[in-house]
Amino acid sequence: MKRLSGILIILLISQASALARSVPGSSLSPPPVSSLPPWIWAVVLFVFCFGLGILAILAGVGGGVLFVPLVGTFFPFHMDFVRGASFFVTLAGSLSASSGLLDRYLASTRLVFPLALLASSAAVVGAKVGLALPEHMVRILLGVLILLISALMLLMRQSEYPEVARSDALSRLLCISGCYNEHTLGRDIEWKTHRTLPSMLLFLIIGFIAGMFGIGAGWANVPVLNLLMGVPLKVSVGSSLFIISIGSTAPSWIYLNAGAVLPLIAVPSVLGMILGSRIGVRVLHRTEPRIIRRVVIALLALSGIMSILRGIGVL
Amino acid sequence: MALFILKREEKVMRGFVLDYKRDEQSMPLENSVYARVLWIASLFGFLIAFIAFLLYLTGIVEPRIPLARVPELWSLSSREALRLSGIPGGWGWLHLVDRSDMLCYAALAVTASGTIVALISVFIVYLSRRNFLYALIVLLELIVLCLAASGFIPDI
Numbered sequence: 001m002k003r004l005s006g007i008l009i010i011l012l013i014s015q016a017s018a019l020a021r022s023v024p025g026s027s028l029s030p031p032p033v034s035s036l037p038p039w040i041w042a043v044v045l046f047v048f049c050f051g052l053g054i055l056a057i058l059a060g061v062g063g064g065v066l067f068v069p070l071v072g073t074f075f076p077f078h079m080d081f082v083r084g085a086s087f088f089v090t091l092a093g094s095l096s097a098s099s100g101l102l103d104r105y106l107a108s109t110r111l112v113f114p115l116a117l118l119a120s121s122a123a124v125v126g127a128k129v130g131l132a133l134p135e136h137m138v139r140i141l142l143g144v145l146i147l148l149i150s151a152l153m154l155l156m157r158q159s160e161y162p163e164v165a166r167s168d169a170l171s172r173l174l175c176i177s178g179c180y181n182e183h184t185l186g187r188d189i190e191w192k193t194h195r196t197l198p199s200m201l202l203f204l205i206i207g208f209i210a211g212m213f214g215i216g217a218g219w220a221n222v223p224v225l226n227l228l229m230g231v232p233l234k235v236s237v238g239s240s241l242f243i244i245s246i247g248s249t250a251p252s253w254i255y256l257n258a259g260a261v262l263p264l265i266a267v268p269s270v271l272g273m274i275l276g277s278r279i280g281v282r283v284l285h286r287t288e289p290r291i292i293r294r295v296v297i298a299l300l301a302l303s304g305i306m307s308i309l310r311g312i313g314v315l
Numbered sequence: 316m317a318l319f320i321l322k323r324e325e326k327v328m329r330g331f332v333l334d335y336k337r338d339e340q341s342m343p344l345e346n347s348v349y350a351r352v353l354w355i356a357s358l359f360g361f362l363i364a365f366i367a368f369l370l371y372l373t374g375i376v377e378p379r380i381p382l383a384r385v386p387e388l389w390s391l392s393s394r395e396a397l398r399l400s401g402i403p404g405g406w407g408w409l410h411l412v413d414r415s416d417m418l419c420y421a422a423l424a425v426t427a428s429g430t431i432v433a434l435i436s437v438f439i440v441y442l443s444r445r446n447f448l449y450a451l452i453v454l455l456e457l458i459v460l461c462l463a464a465s466g467f468i469p470d471i
Contacts, residue, residue: 038382039372076386080393088423095357095429102350109345109437113449117456124463132471135392174448245353246456249430250463256424257405257466260393263419264385267368270426274361 038264045075046268049089053276056093058287059296061153062244063273064090064216066296069146069303072139073310077265079138083130083214084260085269087252090216092270093277094245105180106238111193111231114174115239116246118200119207119217126211127251131258133212139311142213146304149219150297156223164230167192170200180235193229202228203243211251216244345440345449353433360426367422371415378416405466431460 049063052070056063064086072082101107130138167177177192193199202224210217221240225231231239255261309315370376380388380400388396397404402411411417434457441450462468 038385041386042372077389078392078396080396081389084393088426091427091430092357092361095353095426096361102346105346107346109343109349110449113452113456117452117459120456120463121459124459124468128468128471131393246430246434246460249427250460252423252427253460253464253466254468255393256420256427257464258393258470259397259400259402259404261420261423262385262389262396263368263371263416263423264382265389266423267364267371267419270361271365271368 042264042268045071045265046272049269049272050276050279053093053273053278054280054283055276055292055296056273057277057280057284058292060293061296062090062216062218063093063277064210064214064248065146065149065219066300067269067273068213068215069142069300069307071269072142073303073306077262079135079142080131080255080258080260081262081265083138084252084255084258084262085266086214086216087248087255088261088266088270089273090214090244091248091252092274094216094241094248096274096277097241101238101241104238105178106234107242108176108178108235108239109242110174111176111178111225111235111239112242112246114176115200115203116243118203119210119243119247120250122204122207123211123247123251124254126208126213127254129208130212130214131254131260136311136313138213139307141311142215143304143306143308143311145209145213145215146300146307149215150301150304152219152223153293153297153300158223158226158233158236160233161189161191162226162230162232164192164194166194168194168196170196178235180232182234189232191230191232191235193231195228195230199224199229207247210244210247211254214251214255217247218244344444345437348440349433349437352436353429356429356432357426360422360429363425364419364422367415367418371419374415376413376415376418379411379414380416427464431457431464434460 048071049067052066053063056066067086067089068082071077071085072079075082102109133141171177171193174196176196177190179188179190181187182189203221206217206220206224209215209220218237218240221243222233222236225236225239226233252261306315371378372382374382379402384400388400391399402408402417408417408420412421434453438450438453438457441447441453
């Protein structure tokens with residue numbers, strides 16, 4: 001299975017590089033018009049996103065954080081359309097997961113709604129700012145952000161069941177607490193939160209960044225919920241997906257209204273990512289997630305560097 | 316639909332509370348209502364997107380922008396692409412929904428509306444339970460999403 005994952009990653013990169021080369025002009029900065037029939041791009045994008053969907057699940061990262069830097073680097077699309085498609089990829093992934101997570105109490109509406117309100121409001125502003133920025137600036141900033149995310153993923157240690165001695169006043173006012181059944185321990189885990197106000201302020205910043213780059217927000221949501229607010233890891237992951245489902249809705253409308261969504265890019269990406277995620281869940285227990293996660297971090301770092309190089313005009 | 320699901324979930328929850336002796340705090344009704352509505356709405360959106368895209372790709376329904384012209388647009392900024400394609404911004408695509416590419420737009424809009432529909436159902440749950448604080452939070456969220464969807468927010 002390790003070999004299969006390795007092959008999958010190599011195939012993804014080689015496929016994308018071959019496509020970039022198939023367009024006349026420089027190797028990674030294709031000119032506006034492609035020599036390939038458009039439907040081929042739809043099929044390739046579907047296959048590419050199918051692979052990304054599997055990788056995202058195996059590596060425990062969101063689809064958007066892989067989609068924007070990789071598709072933005074290896075495909076000849078303007079960043080507006082890449083981000084526009086990414087919002088729908090992120091939205092589709094989180095929507096299909098949210099209902100199941102809520103059913104199993106791995107996400108709490110009382111935790112999510114106040115945070116999602118702040119994140120989605122900031123995401124609207126972020127989306128507007130992102131659309132106003134010149135493309136090269138978006139690529140440079142995205143590259144820097146992706147490198148930071150790679151470092152965060154490499155260094156961050158999460159806590160399975162954080163200790164919260166006493167919930168704060170804001171948390172009590174909003175009744176943010178819950179209980180879920182932990183199968184591995186065979187008992188119910190009760191949880192409550194603290195440091196609610198600083199976490200809310202952080203969600204404003206996270207929402208803004210997610211809206212600006214279309215990369216989802218799981219990479220930041222989970223550490224804030226888990227390490228700062230003291231939410232158990234499983235509930236943090238579930239609630240984060242739920243926050244993303246609301247937080248991505250607002251900027252996806254902004255991009256749709258701005259004409260920054262091309263069906264030929266967005267629809268095959270969404271369908272590929274959904275199918276890939278489903279397959280990823282099925283093969284998850286047969287893989288070594290730690291190794292795949294490291295490969296994905298390396299892949300992210302590489303795409304971050306390439307994004308910066310494309311932004312400054314080297315590639 | 317929301318009221319039907321609300322009634323059904325109330326029955327399910329009563330059964331759950333009797334069976335497992337859980338209190339209401341550990342299993343809020345809004346969770347299950349939101350989950351059900353979100354699942355139905357998003358499934359509906361994905362299904363329409365799939366059908367619309369098949370119609371678009373196969374050419375069964377003619378698109379507004381011919382498929383062969385799309386590569387001319389995808390390396391331009393969204394603003395330039397809109398200008399070049401002649402498609403109106405905002406909700407202008409709604410008038411062209413008989414074309415397959417605009418039908419794909421509609422399908423994506425339906426997918427993005429799933430959250431709004433689910434939030435409206437939860438708003439009803441909170442109001443019926445007199446939880447005015449959360450009803451207000453959800454109402455504000457609905458205002459943010461509807462504002463974003465309206466296209467009234469000016470560009471920077």
